[in-house]
Amino acid sequence: MTGDKLVVENLNAWYGKTHAVQDISLSFPDKRATAIIGPSGCGKSTFIRCLNRIHETQPKARAEGKVLLDGADVYADDPTEIRRKIGMVFQRPNVFPTMSIYGNVAAGLKLHGGYSHDEMDRLVIESLKKAALWEEVKEKLDQSALQLSGGQQQRLCIARALAVQPEVLLMDEPASALDPISTARIEDLIFDLKNQVPVVIVTHNMQQAARVADRTAFLYLGKLVEVAPTRDLFERPAEKLTESYITGRFG
Amino acid sequence: MRPPKRLRRRVKSAVLLGLCATAVLITLLPLASILLECFVNGAGAITPAFFLQNPPPPCNPGPTTPCPVGGIQDALLGTLLLVVVASLIALPVGILGGIYLSEFQDRPLARPARFLADVMTGIPSIVIGVFVFGIFLFFAEQGWISSFSITSGYTGAVALAVIMIPVVARTCEEALRLVPVSIREASLALGIPRHRTILRIVLSAARGGVITGALLAVARAGGETAPLLLTAGFTTGAITGLSGWTPSLPVLIYYSAAGGYANTTQLAWGAALMLVLIMLLISVGARLALRNKFGGRTA
Numbered sequence: 001m002t003g004d005k006l007v008v009e010n011l012n013a014w015y016g017k018t019h020a021v022q023d024i025s026l027s028f029p030d031k032r033a034t035a036i037i038g039p040s041g042c043g044k045s046t047f048i049r050c051l052n053r054i055h056e057t058q059p060k061a062r063a064e065g066k067v068l069l070d071g072a073d074v075y076a077d078d079p080t081e082i083r084r085k086i087g088m089v090f091q092r093p094n095v096f097p098t099m100s101i102y103g104n105v106a107a108g109l110k111l112h113g114g115y116s117h118d119e120m121d122r123l124v125i126e127s128l129k130k131a132a133l134w135e136e137v138k139e140k141l142d143q144s145a146l147q148l149s150g151g152q153q154q155r156l157c158i159a160r161a162l163a164v165q166p167e168v169l170l171m172d173e174p175a176s177a178l179d180p181i182s183t184a185r186i187e188d189l190i191f192d193l194k195n196q197v198p199v200v201i202v203t204h205n206m207q208q209a210a211r212v213a214d215r216t217a218f219l220y221l222g223k224l225v226e227v228a229p230t231r232d233l234f235e236r237p238a239e240k241l242t243e244s245y246i247t248g249r250f251g
Numbered sequence: 252m253r254p255p256k257r258l259r260r261r262v263k264s265a266v267l268l269g270l271c272a273t274a275v276l277i278t279l280l281p282l283a284s285i286l287l288e289c290f291v292n293g294a295g296a297i298t299p300a301f302f303l304q305n306p307p308p309p310c311n312p313g314p315t316t317p318c319p320v321g322g323i324q325d326a327l328l329g330t331l332l333l334v335v336v337a338s339l340i341a342l343p344v345g346i347l348g349g350i351y352l353s354e355f356q357d358r359p360l361a362r363p364a365r366f367l368a369d370v371m372t373g374i375p376s377i378v379i380g381v382f383v384f385g386i387f388l389f390f391a392e393q394g395w396i397s398s399f400s401i402t403s404g405y406t407g408a409v410a411l412a413v414i415m416i417p418v419v420a421r422t423c424e425e426a427l428r429l430v431p432v433s434i435r436e437a438s439l440a441l442g443i444p445r446h447r448t449i450l451r452i453v454l455s456a457a458r459g460g461v462i463t464g465a466l467l468a469v470a471r472a473g474g475e476t477a478p479l480l481l482t483a484g485f486t487t488g489a490i491t492g493l494s495g496w497t498p499s500l501p502v503l504i505y506y507s508a509a510g511g512y513a514n515t516t517q518l519a520w521g522a523a524l525m526l527v528l529i530m531l532l533i534s535v536g537a538r539l540a541l542r543n544k545f546g547g548r549t550a
Contacts, residue, residue, distance in 0.1 A: 013402060052440060054436055054439060054440055057435075057436070057439055059356075059357055080439075080445075081442065081445070082440065082441045082442070083439060083440050083442040084441065084442025085442070087440065087441070088440040090433060090436065090437065090440075094431070094434055094436070094437040095436065096434065096438075096452060096455075096456065097434070098455045098456055098457050098458065107438070107441065107443075107452070108441035108442065108443060111438075111441075111443045111447050111451055111452075112442065112443070116502040118349045136322075150415075157437070160437075160441065161441070164441055165444060169541070
């Protein structure tokens with residue numbers, strides 16, 4: 001299929017002997033948000049952690065299969081280069097505790113090097129605006145990132161990920177640690193962001209998937225059960241298993 | 252039956268609380284006593300001249316003979332030099348070692364290295380003094396260094412460094428381990444290479460603990476006497492850099508207190524008070540270092 005930014009072919013992943021992701025093939029179109037849903041432990045987090053090769057940084061974790069970014073195999077490239085192109089936002093806000101708000105957003109740029117001060121300033125402001133945080137922090141960029149609220153910290157993490165100008169943005173349950181108002185803000189943000197970069201969002205919240213995603217994939221016990229346009233998946237699931245999950249009969 | 256049960260619980264609680272309080276008192280008593288004794292006996296020796304003179308010949312004051320207390324000028328300088336040079340060796344080695352122990356735990360060398368570091372912190376410091384003395388003696392026998400260099404400030408600094416390295420490495424390791432995995436992942440996920448993640452993100456997040464560990468090691472080295480007896484030597488004369496016999500505060504206290512003469516005993520008390528004050532200063536420094544630049548406390 002043309003227009004697919006990221007294509008996954010026969011991906012398998014293990015933690016030690018646990019086969020967490022089993023032979024998943026899935027593609028992610030450009031400028032769309034794709035949600036990955038499924039009950040806890042179904043391998044959805046492990047799956048997206050394989051896409052930017054952060055999975056393999058854990059002890060005893062390994063992955064096999066193909067992940068193609070614009071047709072080039074992610075697993076044949078330098079992992080640091082891949083992680084720069086495929087950004088990630090985690091479940092809990094993980095700001096750098098000793099850095100200022102500005103320092104957090106600029107961290108990726110600074111540690112990659114090669115950016116002038118003006119460029120860095122411009123990218124930091126641009127990223128904070130994209131993450132809908134600029135208005136709240138523009139007066140206190142040099143203050144500790146830790147004094148922000150949980151929701152603000154998570155948007156700061158999104159700004160930090162956007163600052164290095166990724167081509168894909170992965171989000172691993174980005175709102176699960178946040179209150180409803182902060183969650184709504186993050187969801188609005190995803191809705192805007194997907195027009196610039198394809199977004200892959202893991203969520204255990206089906207309403208959230210329905211609100212933000214164009215396409216939704218359902219994973220169960222490490223396998224891909226079904227992937228379809230979000231509306232179709234929720235209204236006319238092709239698989240019995242999907243139907244029982246979305247109607248709340250298990251999970 | 253409820254009131255007696257409640258009473259029994261209250262009595263038990265009071266007894267245990269009393270035991271805890273007593274234990275705290277027993278712990279603090281020696282400390283308070285040391286501080287008090289040092290102040291009472293040592294404060295009198297501390298005059299401007301105390302910092303500008305060296306130890307005098309021992310004597311007891313007679314009705315006509317003057318018997319000066321002298322000072323600690325070169326011993327203080329010697330201790331500073333020894334600790335600075337020892338830190339220059341021990342801090343880089345210790346911090347890099349700590350990084351290895353914490354960030355490369357899955358490497359086969361990590362476990363034995365951690366075990367050895369733990370054993371090393373338990374080795375009596377006099378043994379480390381003998382060990383370093385032996386090594387420099389071997390160097391001299393091979394003709395690599397002059398035999399005059401066996402007893403020198405450099406040998407003393409190496410001995411202190413050997414004492415410091417495992418302390419720095421283990422505290423650095425513990426501080427780095429306190430940094431959550433999520434911070435490392437945040438950095439790696441930005442495409443920041445692992446070495447920069449460790450040096451710029453993880454080490455920075457752990458800097459409070461690392462600085463505390465370093466100051467702890469400095470304080471430990473500054474108070475060591477036994478390893479210096481065999482390595483740095485001592486002199487009541489002027490210090491001549493680290494290439495010769497190098498006086499230090501702990502060794503000065505050791506020799507001055509031993510004679511039983513009035514003036515050197517007074518000098519030893521003064522020197523002891525200085526040493527305690529320096530340690531206190533370092534520990535306050537460690538606390539200040541724990542405050543990060545935003546005014547809050549970090550790990």
